Amino acid sequence: MHVDKSNLRADFAAAMSAMYKAEVPLYADLIDIVQGINRSLIGSSSIASSLERLAAERHGAIRLGTAHELHTIGRIFKLLDMHPVGYYDLSVAGLPMHATAFRPITITSLEKNPFRVFTTLLRPELLSSQKARELSNALLIRRNIFSDALMRMLDTADSQDGHLTEDQASVFITEALRTFSWQPVAASTDKEYALLKEEHPILADISCFKSAHINHLTPRTLDISLAQKAMVDRGMRAKDRIEGPPARICPILLRQTSFLALEEQVSFHTDADADALVPSTHTARFGEIEQRGAALTPAGRDLYDALLAESGAKSAGLDAAQADAVAKRVFAAFPDTWESLQSQNLIYCRYLVKKKPDQVHMQKSGHATILQQLIADGSVEAVPITYEDFLPFSAAGIFRSNLSASSSNGDLSIQKPGPDQAGLENALQMTLLDIYEWYGGVQQTSLEAVSSALKVNIT
Numbered sequence: 349m350h351v352d353k354s355n356l357r358a359d360f361a362a363a364m365s366a367m368y369k370a371e372v373p374l375y376a377d378l379i380d381i382v383q384g385i386n387r388s389l390i391g392s393s394s395i396a397s398s399l400e401r402l403a404a405e406r407h408g409a410i411r412l413g414t415a416h417e418l419h420t421i422g423r424i425f426k427l428l429d430m431h432p433v434g435y436y437d438l439s440v441a442g443l444p445m446h447a448t449a450f451r452p453i454t455i456t457s458l459e460k461n462p463f464r465v466f467t468t469l470l471r472p473e474l475l476s477s478q479k480a481r482e483l484s485n486a487l488l489i490r491r492n493i494f495s496d497a498l499m500r501m502l503d504t505a506d507s508q509d510g511h512l513t514e515d516q517a518s519v520f521i522t523e524a525l526r527t528f529s530w531q532p533v534a535a536s537t538d539k540e541y542a543l544l545k546e547e548h549p550i551l552a553d554i555s556c557f558k559s560a561h562i563n564h565l566t567p568r569t570l571d572i573s574l575a576q577k578a579m580v581d582r583g584m585r586a587k588d589r590i591e592g593p594p595a596r597i598c599p600i601l602l603r604q605t606s607f608l609a610l611e612e613q614v615s616f617h618t619d620a621d622a623d624a625l626v627p628s629t630h631t632a633r634f635g636e637i638e639q640r641g642a643a644l645t646p647a648g649r650d651l652y653d654a655l656l657a658e659s660g661a662k663s664a665g666l667d668a669a670q671a672d673a674v675a676k677r678v679f680a681a682f683p684d685t686w687e688s689l690q691s692q693n694l695i696y697c698r699y700l701v702k703k704k705p706d707q708v709h710m711q712k713s714g715h716a717t718i719l720q721q722l723i724a725d726g727s728v729e730a731v732p733i734t735y736e737d738f739l740p741f742s743a744a745g746i747f748r749s750n751l752s753a754s755s756s757n758g759d760l761s762i763q764k765p766g767p768d769q770a771g772l773e774n775a776l777q778m779t780l781l782d783i784y785e786w787y788g789g790v791q792q793t794s795l796e797a798v799s800s801a802l803k804v805n806i807t
């Protein structure tokens with residue numbers, strides 16, 4: 349008997365969550381806070397989601413160093429029915445990296461378990477320092493973050509049409525988790541670590557360890573402002589601004605905030621004595637929470653990006669509270685009722701038939717399209733589609749907030765910033781799904797169902 353991939357993903361995500369709770373106890377506190385808030389808000393939230401889905405909902409993040417690592421991670425996630433969606437160019441924020449997110453891509457699979465992993469790949473060609481580039485490359489080609497047993501399971505799955513039996517699945521989960529676990533002995537010497545960290549802390553985090561440690565797991569909250577307050581009340585050191593759009597009546601895209609990375613014990617090899625280890629610390633892993641809203645169409649996203657840029661420009665030099673006030677004022681230009689967001693084509697929706705329409709009424713189409721009439725007379729309901737992806741500037745803000753806790757001086761000089769989606773796809777040996785095609789497809793399928801149920805053409 350083969351294991352269902354969504355069940356495998358749910359088991360994998362639960363095992364990862366248990367591992368991370370043991371590794372980073374702060375994460376267990378985050379889960380507590382978020383679940384308390386979600387239980388109290390579930391009835392009143394305007395974004396449709398079941399409490400079961402919310403309780404299980406997480407995303408994680410890993411940072412990889414080589415094409416081989418990314419390709420193999422792609423094979424692991426494929427067994428979990430997680431596919432690469434979207435391209436994120438982090439060089440726009442001065443980071444020598446690009447990313448994609450692995451996640452389920454059918455509504456049924458997402459409903460069963462929406463686990464996703466933001467996966468970053470180093471772009472060594474963007475590093476200005478040749479010395480750092482060579483050292484990081486030497487460390488990366490030497491390491492192997494996948495166990496032999498894991499590689500055997502991936503081959504077994506390939507020979508079984510991409511499936512595993514129950515016994516194989518449990519070996520697979522145990523072995524795959526090692527790749528994401530924290531390894532207390534570094535792969536590099538203390539000097540190599542110091543050199544790379546001086547160049548950029550992220551470079552040291554990617555290159556000096558024996559695993560691709562998961563660097564955070566993020567629960568989804570229905571109200572991030574409430575959750576952030578609860579966390580500060582419990583004494584956690586939160587980032588001073590929430591990334592993404594300001595608080596609104598109708599949530600859109602993604603709002604995220606994080607908690608500073610912890611200092612963790614790690615030992616390094618030394619040049620002096622091959623057998624000796626020196627104890628030290630590394631800061632990389634942190635807590636993060638997020639609130640998800642409606643997915644934006646390209647028109648909605650253009651408006652969002654323009655307003656984000658405007659509020660960024662207007663808040664230069666201001667403190668966090670002042671910058672939040674500026675963003676709130678600037679974002680007043682973004683419509684904030686579900687009706688206006690839908691009718692102005694700013695969000696994606698799933699359309700559902702609610703009752704049989706009044707035919708006579710439908711013939712008299714004034715300005716409104718047939719779809720808008722059907723919505724207006726209550727025959728069709730427009731349900732906003734939740735944004736299942738990430739935001740490059742928000743991701744960069746999360747990266748940065750965790751760098752500031754480190755001793756290094758912050759900005760890295762990178763060469764020729766600019767996207768290289770083909771480079772990421774070549775490394776992965778898979779094509780990335782375009783986010784707009786995905787949301788557009790979900791919306792279109794629902795329109796086709798309405799059309800055939802009501803015998804009208806609204807596609």
Ligand code: OOG
Nearest residue numbers: 409466738742743746747
């Ligand atoms: C990834 C940061 C991005 C998000 O939620 O946008 C991210 C990282 O720090 O490796 O997780």
Ligand code: NI
Nearest residue numbers: 408409566636
């Ligand atoms: Ni994250």
